[in-house]
Amino acid sequence: MRQWWLLICAPAARARWVDWQSAGAVPDDETAASANTKLLNTLLATSPARTTLFIPNRTFWLAGGVEAIGVAPSLTLQLEGTLRFVPGRKGWPVHYQCDRWHNPLQPPSGKSCVKEAFFIANTSSLTLTSNGTGTLHGGGDAWWGYIQYALHGEDRPRLLSILNVTDVLLERWNFRQSAYWTFTARDVARVEIGECTIDNRVNSADDHGLLNLAAFNTDGFDVAGRDIHIHHSTVWNQDDCFTVQPMGRLGTNARCTENILIEDVNASGLGLTVGAVRPSVDHNCIRNVTFRRVKMHHTFKGIYMKSQYNDDPKATAEITNILYDRVEMDSPTQVPIWIGPAQEADSAHACSLFWPELPFSQCPPPPSSLHWTNITLRDVNIRSPKESPGVVYGNPDQPMKNVVFENVVVSNPGERPWGSQFYKCTGVHGATKGVTSPVPPCFDATRPLDVPNSL
Numbered sequence: 180m181r182q183w184w185l186l187i188c189a190p191a192a193r194a195r196w197v198d199w200q201s202a203g204a205v206p207d208d209e210t211a212a213s214a215n216t217k218l219l220n221t222l223l224a225t226s227p228a229r230t231t232l233f234i235p236n237r238t239f240w241l242a243g244g245v246e247a248i249g250v251a252p253s254l255t256l257q258l259e260g261t262l263r264f265v266p267g268r269k270g271w272p273v274h275y276q277c278d279r280w281h282n283p284l285q286p287p288s289g290k291s292c293v294k295e296a297f298f299i300a301n302t303s304s305l306t307l308t309s310n311g312t313g314t315l316h317g318g319g320d321a322w323w324g325y326i327q328y329a330l331h332g333e334d335r336p337r338l339l340s341i342l343n344v345t346d347v348l349l350e351r352w353n354f355r356q357s358a359y360w361t362f363t364a365r366d367v368a369r370v371e372i373g374e375c376t377i378d379n380r381v382n383s384a385d386d387h388g389l390l391n392l393a394a395f396n397t398d399g400f401d402v403a404g405r406d407i408h409i410h411h412s413t414v415w416n417q418d419d420c421f422t423v424q425p426m427g428r429l430g431t432n433a434r435c436t437e438n439i440l441i442e443d444v445n446a447s448g449l450g451l452t453v454g455a456v457r458p459s460v461d462h463n464c465i466r467n468v469t470f471r472r473v474k475m476h477h478t479f480k481g482i483y484m485k486s487q488y489n490d491d492p493k494a495t496a497e498i499t500n501i502l503y504d505r506v507e508m509d510s511p512t513q514v515p516i517w518i519g520p521a522q523e524a525d526s527a528h529a530c531s532l533f534w535p536e537l538p539f540s541q542c543p544p545p546p547s548s549l550h551w552t553n554i555t556l557r558d559v560n561i562r563s564p565k566e567s568p569g570v571v572y573g574n575p576d577q578p579m580k581n582v583v584f585e586n587v588v589v590s591n592p593g594e595r596p597w598g599s600q601f602y603k604c605t606g607v608h609g610a611t612k613g614v615t616s617p618v619p620p621c622f623d624a625t626r627p628l629d630v631p632n633s634l
């Protein structure tokens with residue numbers, strides 16, 4: 180009896196190292212994509228606890244639908260080469276009925292949806308490491324563009340998607356050409372991401388013109404969960420760069436997205452995002468988030484906090500204790516500070532992408548069921564934005580509370596769309612400190628704050 184127990188447990192107790200090329204993976208051959216994917220899925224599914232899977236410094240093609248669900252804990256992927264996904268939709272694996280599939284990131288519809296490129300769920304102690312050459316390449320070029328968007332909308336694979344995983348370390352990986360969201364972590368706890376790069380560009384332009392923006396929805400790091408630290412990383416993309424997404428009370432590892440620190444990063448795209456937060460019956464929530472020491476070169480948006488709409492009377496939400504500290508932007512393309520309703524094409528009652536320039540375009544305020552409290556921008560320096568400095572737009576029935584701009588300086592701002600007002604400013608209890616210029620017109624430098632402010 181005892182010997183039998185030893186046989187079962189001894190291998191699990193020892194760390195195991197597997198070289199994936201020695202195990203049969205074929206490098207530098209696109210026609211090997213399906214066989215490589217099958218092998219990778221088998222190795223992942225059958226690895227005992229504490230396995231290191233080593234991917235050498237070569238290019239290995241994959242076909243999409245790489246999955247590690249419920250794998251044994253303490254898996255390490257040491258990626259020294261490139262895992263490259265075959266381009267385009269043709270032949271990409273799908274779930275025939277999306278709603279039968281337990282991924283809350285994908286739409287609950289009876290229709291088919293593409294599988295994520297690489298999906299990891301239901302495990303713990305996950306290490307994704309590299310010496311610096313490790314690259315995940317999504318072949319995004321083949322999925323992007325206005326025509327593809329018109330035909331398929333957001334039915335595109337996330338490059339690396341992580342769900343219900345705790346204790347994650349991701350370091351020195353490079354993400355290139357994601358077809359859709361690049362890195363997504365949902366319902367996670369204790370995650371560190373360091374020294375990673377994300378680069379989703381159509382061409383080498385040094386800004387975000389119409390051609391590059393056609394790489395729609397190529398979000399950078401999207402995280403929802405608790406105790407998350409992202410540092411020394413760079414994102415250049417055409418949608419939200421570093422994004423903190425809400426969690427409601429039904430989460431497993433987090434019942435609110437909280438304790439998030441994002442520091443020493445560079446970002447250019449749709450910005451440093453909190454949200455979008457849509458009120459929900461389980462109280463969507465984001466609390467205690469700090470972004471600090473961020474450089475934003477030719478970004479499109481910069482500081483971006485956004486709400487979505489829900490008219491369910493039982494739905495509630497909060498955005499609480501958010502700090503942006505030492506953020507530098509040079510020549511942002513659009514409005515550099517946006518705190519208000521999400522400006523997007525595809526959600527109910529959204530703020531129009533053409534607001535306020537296009538006559539009759541709509542931009543309803545955030546829902547009053549969302550509470551915004553304690554939002555601080557400190558030492559924010561914005562040079563020559565092409566448009567007006569910003570939007571601070573709450574619901575007059577439920578104003579944003581304790582919004583503080585301390586040393587927020589916008590030099591040489593564009594004229595449009597708010598001219599000498601500089602900001603769209605309403606539904607806010609705001610105050611300024613230090614040298615803030617220009618002052619959002621509805622802020623009051625002398626107004627007593629709603630709460631004692633020790634920030």
Ligand SMILES: *[C@@H]1O[C@H](CO)[C@@H](O)[C@H](O)[C@H]1NC(C)=O
Pocket residue numbers: 236310312
């Ligand atoms: C990986 O391979 C590339 C191209 O073959 C080479 O330039 C690079 O030095 C290699 N890196 C390492 C760490 O071996």
Ligand SMILES: *[C@@H]1O[C@H](CO)[C@@H](O)[C@H](O)[C@H]1NC(C)=O
Pocket residue numbers: 248281282300301342
């Ligand atoms: C994770 O495990 C739970 C419980 O076994 C299961 O219901 C869920 O479908 C799993 N998640 C995925 C993505 O398979």
Ligand SMILES: *[C@@H]1O[C@H](CO)[C@@H](O)[C@H](O)[C@H]1NC(C)=O
Pocket residue numbers: 300301302303343431
């Ligand atoms: C989360 O993953 C764990 C395994 O790490 C599993 O036991 C649990 O059922 C999963 N929960 C959900 C909601 O998928």
Ligand SMILES: *[C@@H]1O[C@H](CO)[C@@H](O)[C@H](O)[C@H]1NC(C)=O
Pocket residue numbers: 259310
């Ligand atoms: C990774 O870097 C470490 C430290 O520089 C070195 O010891 C190790 O050999 C490298 N491994 C690979 C696979 O390049």
Ligand SMILES: *[C@@H]1O[C@H](CO)[C@@H](O)[C@H](O)[C@H]1NC(C)=O
Pocket residue numbers: 411412413443444445474
């Ligand atoms: C960010 O860009 C600056 C140059 O503006 C550079 O010095 C710094 O190393 C970059 N940081 C990262 C994490 O790449």
Ligand SMILES: *[C@@H]1O[C@H](CO)[C@@H](O)[C@H](O)[C@H]1NC(C)=O
Pocket residue numbers: 437438439440467469
């Ligand atoms: C807020 O988050 C930071 C991590 O960024 C953490 O150190 C701190 O303890 C958190 N504060 C509270 C009140 O939980």
Ligand SMILES: *[C@@H]1O[C@H](CO)[C@@H](O)[C@H](O)[C@H]1NC(C)=O
Pocket residue numbers: 499500552553581630631632633634
């Ligand atoms: C807002 O900040 C103040 C001062 O730091 C603090 O006392 C208060 O608890 C915060 N409000 C919330 C809802 O956390």
